[in-house]
Amino acid sequence: MSGCHRIKFLKCVVPIMVKVTNVMETMVWQVMESILDQRPDMCRCENCRADMAAYALNRLSPHYAATKKGEVLIKTASLDGGMNVALMVALTEAMEIVKANPHHEKE
Ligand SMILES: [Zn+2]
Numbered sequence: 001m002s003g004c005h006r007i008k009f010l011k012c013v014v015p016i017m018v019k020v021t022n023v024m025e026t027m028v029w030q031v032m033e034s035i036l037d038q039r040p041d042m043c044r045c046e047n048c049r050a051d052m053a054a055y056a057l058n059r060l061s062p063h064y065a066a067t068k069k070g071e072v073l074i075k076t077a078s079l080d081g082g083m084n085v086a087l088m089v090a091l092t093e094a095m096e097i098v099k100a101n102p103h104h105e106k107e
Contacts, residue, residue: 024063024087028056031087035095042095047103055094060086 032052036042063083 018066020064021067022057022062023065023067024060024083025053025057027083027087028053028060028091031084032056032091035088035091039095042099043102045104048098051098051103052091052094055097056087056090059090059093 032049036044042048
């Protein structure tokens with residue numbers, strides 16, 4: 001953000017096109033899709049996916065970034081390998097929990 005210095009802090013107006021996003025949330029959904037591709041045993045319904053994402057996100061630290069509206073941030077994933085590993089671990093745990101305690105009857 002050019003021209004936006006500490007001293008002028010109070011005068012900084014956040015442009016309407018920029019918002020703060022939890023990148024971790026975007027990544028959880030993306031990584032979950034790739035893991036589900038290798039887990040035919042897992043239910044893929046909306047409820048179970050939401051449960052898995054919520055569980056994983058509660059285990060992970062949020063990672064906020066300023067993003068332009070509509071812009072998808074995936075770059076962070078390749079920048080921080082450790083974050084990716086933490087994501088995989090949290091999601092794998094989430095899948096075991098959801099599989100053991102599904103919020104609906106098995107079809
Ligand atoms: Zn389900």
